[in-house]
Amino acid sequence: MRLLIMGPPGAGKGTQARGVAEAYSIPAISTGDIFRGISKADEATASELALQVKEIMSSGGYVSDEITNRIVAERLAEPDAANGFLLDGYPRTQGQVTALDEILAKDGHSLDAVISLEADQEQLVERLLKRAKVDGRDDDNEETIRKRQQVYVEQTADLLQTYAERGLLVTVDGLGSIDEVSERITDALEAHLNSE
Numbered sequence: 001m002r003l004l005i006m007g008p009p010g011a012g013k014g015t016q017a018r019g020v021a022e023a024y025s026i027p028a029i030s031t032g033d034i035f036r037g038i039s040k041a042d043e044a045t046a047s048e049l050a051l052q053v054k055e056i057m058s059s060g061g062y063v064s065d066e067i068t069n070r071i072v073a074e075r076l077a078e079p080d081a082a083n084g085f086l087l088d089g090y091p092r093t094q095g096q097v098t099a100l101d102e103i104l105a106k107d108g109h110s111l112d113a114v115i116s117l118e119a120d121q122e123q124l125v126e127r128l129l130k131r132a133k134v135d136g137r138d139d140d141n142e143e144t145i146r147k148r149q150q151v152y153v154e155q156t157a158d159l160l161q162t163y164a165e166r167g168l169l170v171t172v173d174g175l176g177s178i179d180e181v182s183e184r185i186t187d188a189l190e191a192h193l194n195s196e
Contacts, residue, residue: 001024001085002084002109002110003020003026003087003189004086004088004090004091004111004115004163005020005086005117007117008124009124009149010149011124011174013117014088016117016181019178019185020189024084025083026081026085026086029072029081029086029087029088031089031090032088034075035063038057038071047074049070049074052067053071065093065095065096069099069103072087072096076103087100093159094159094162097159113189114160114163114170115170115172116172117173117174118172118173119174121149124149125145132145170188170189170192172184
């Protein structure tokens with residue numbers, strides 16, 4: 001199974017990604033986690049690429065598509081991803097969509113499905129504000145949360161359209177308990193895979 005999971009901030013992508021990955025015995029690969037790992041990596045053992053990324057991140061710069069694509073390609077080449085994966089946080093641009101297609105095509109693979117968690121924006125803002133209070137995240141104020149929601153819409157609307165046109169998009173209501181959403185994802189994925 002080669003899957004992507006997409007959804008606005010607060011939709012529960014990370015939580016659901018872990019559950020889906022476990023169900024299909026594939027690794028859940030979060031580019032956010034990869035970048036956080038790189039930023040904490042020991043410089044003596046880090047790869048040349050990781051050191052390059054660490055330098056960009058520490059200077060507050062933007063990690064280019066080219067470098068992000070190389071990092072994802074390296075991660076997907078690891079043995080645990082040989083029989084599939086679930087990617088979270090990638091691709092974010094049309095250039096990254098093309099790069100992922102090329103990475104997979106090298107081994108004769110393609111994506112099986114793209115899970116899109118959908119949720120009402122107002123409810124997500126409420127959810128994130130509550131989480132910010134519980135976690136003590138001062139940077140998660142309403143303005144910041146709304147801006148991140150808007151950026152998601154602007155950046156990913158085209159990608160969702162691309163995957164819908166390819167017949168890969170599996171849309172799931174992302175609101176509800178973890179178990180409810182998890183069950184919806186399983187049912188929607190099974191229906192999608194059986195319709196192929």
